[in-house]
Amino acid sequence: MKLLIKGAEIIDPAGKIAGRNDILVEDGVIREIGKPSAAGAEVLDASGLKAAPGLVDIHVHFRDPGYEYKENVATGLRAAAAGGFTSVVCMPNTKPDIDTKSVAKYVNDKARAAGLGRLFIAGAISKKREGAELAEIGDMMNEGIVAVTDDGNPVMNAQLMRRALEYTKMFGIPVMSHAEDKNLAGAGVMNEGMVSTTIGMRPIPKEAETVMVLRDIELAALTGGRLHLTHISSAESVDAVRRAKARGLRVTCDVTPHHLVLTDESVMGFDTATKVNPPLRAESDRRALVAGLLDGTIDAIASDHAPHAVHEKEVSYDDAPFGLVGLETTLAVLVTRLVETGAAPLELLISKLTAGPAAALGLNAGSLAPGAPADIVLFDPAAEWTVDSSKFFSKGRNCPFNGWRVRGRVAATVAAGNIVFKDGAFV
Numbered sequence: 001m002k003l004l005i006k007g008a009e010i011i012d013p014a015g016k017i018a019g020r021n022d023i024l025v026e027d028g029v030i031r032e033i034g035k036p037s038a039a040g041a042e043v044l045d046a047s048g049l050k051a052a053p054g055l056v057d058i059h060v061h062f063r064d065p066g067y068e069y070k071e072n073v074a075t076g077l078r079a080a081a082a083g084g085f086t087s088v089v090c091m092p093n094t095k096p097d098i099d100t101k102s103v104a105k106y107v108n109d110k111a112r113a114a115g116l117g118r119l120f121i122a123g124a125i126s127k128k129r130e131g132a133e134l135a136e137i138g139d140m141m142n143e144g145i146v147a148v149t150d151d152g153n154p155v156m157n158a159q160l161m162r163r164a165l166e167y168t169k170m171f172g173i174p175v176m177s178h179a180e181d182k183n184l185a186g187a188g189v190m191n192e193g194m195v196s197t198t199i200g201m202r203p204i205p206k207e208a209e210t211v212m213v214l215r216d217i218e219l220a221a222l223t224g225g226r227l228h229l230t231h232i233s234s235a236e237s238v239d240a241v242r243r244a245k246a247r248g249l250r251v252t253c254d255v256t257p258h259h260l261v262l263t264d265e266s267v268m269g270f271d272t273a274t275k276v277n278p279p280l281r282a283e284s285d286r287r288a289l290v291a292g293l294l295d296g297t298i299d300a301i302a303s304d305h306a307p308h309a310v311h312e313k314e315v316s317y318d319d320a321p322f323g324l325v326g327l328e329t330t331l332a333v334l335v336t337r338l339v340e341t342g343a344a345p346l347e348l349l350i351s352k353l354t355a356g357p358a359a360a361l362g363l364n365a366g367s368l369a370p371g372a373p374a375d376i377v378l379f380d381p382a383a384e385w386t387v388d389s390s391k392f393f394s395k396g397r398n399c400p401f402n403g404w405r406v407r408g409r410v411a412a413t414v415a416a417g418n419i420v421f422k423d424g425a426f427v
């Protein structure tokens with residue numbers, strides 16, 4: 001199996017390969033970049049397009065097993081491929097939770113059967129993600145988990161978090177922290193501030209995040225463990241990570257596209273697609289997150305793709321579950337709101353969607369270097385389209401970007417050397 005991708009402008013932040021070149025792919029790996037011969041190869045004309053490593057999303061909810069009416073492994077992987085993502089890391093808040101080897105195996109088997117891109121698993125830190133007792137982390141390593149997290153829930157017990165950071169050192173995987181003090185967040189539904197006061201909604205102070213970010217950083221210092229803070233959302237969190245990195249601690253973090261481009265003002269329309277945890281913050285936080293991307297404090301952008309059924313979100317704001325879908329809009333929303341406005345260069349965004357997340361979790365992904373897995377996204381950063389959530393490959397419709405006119409369209413996605421998605425359809 002040979003594929004020659006001709007004439008694309010290459011962006012490969014990890015390999016430092018740039019410029020217009022051809023990419024030869026053979027047997028699922030990148031063989032050569034430059035002007036390789038087309039002999040015996042299927043040719044894909046990519047002139048006018050950019051080619052980047054297949055995007056890597058280290059925070060998605062595929063709801064499988066247990067909540068397949070919201071999403072399943074196959075629909076999740078289709079949404080990923082349509083968005084240019086060839087590697088995803090699934091969160092363990094399923095039913096049952098991914099807290100044993102057998103559940104992890106079930107998810108891995110379903111991903112293999114779907115045959116679209118690579119699915120990695122973040123196993124649970126604690127049994128049933130209840131925060132009481134460590135899950136069977138060593139056993140789940142046999143199914144290749146790449147991190148542990150109780151995402152959806154914080155680990156409120158600091159002693160358990162300490163044990164998780166110590167124990168995972170043995171396996172070389174990070175603990176991914178959903179940093180939220182449950183008591184401080186209480187029954188809040190949106191960020192505490194001027195907007196929550198004005199519209200009379202129950203508030204979540206950003207300190208609910210800050211205190212846990214600071215706690216987990218100190219526990220990383222105490223244990224020497226690897227800490228990954230996921231979906232950080234405030235200026236204080238960015239500052240804390242910046243200082244942790246300056247101390248030489250093994251701390252990484254990611255931010256979501258929605259926290260980079262939206263603020264709590266979006267909640268004023270009461271669209272339940274804007275109800276997300278952590279909540280959309282103030283403009284000063286949004287700016288601090290962009291600054292953290294630019295100065296390298298933030299390692300990765302991750303969608304926190306969290307599909308819910310229409311009937312679950314079509315309720316009052318108070319009653320709706322937290323979560324929004326992002327896999328099919330991430331690239332375009334970032335190109336439109338950060339690149340086109342001059343807030344961030346395209347190369348930097350691509351690095352935070354490829355090499356950055358791959359390095360944070362130690363995945364063999366996010367590079368176009370010869371020998372790397374042949375996972376590639378081809379896209380046109382100038383192509384305009386309108387987000388229509390009714391057309392998503394994901395089952396989720398809970399998208400705050402629905403109806404947006406955006407720029408940046410995925411033209412084709414290549415996974416393990418095969419064209420899996422092209423011109424809006426699966427191959």
Ligand code: DOR
Nearest residue numbers: 061152276277306322323
């Ligand atoms: O908005 C969110 N949705 N935040 C979380 O932490 C969990 C996620 C979900 O599973 O729906």
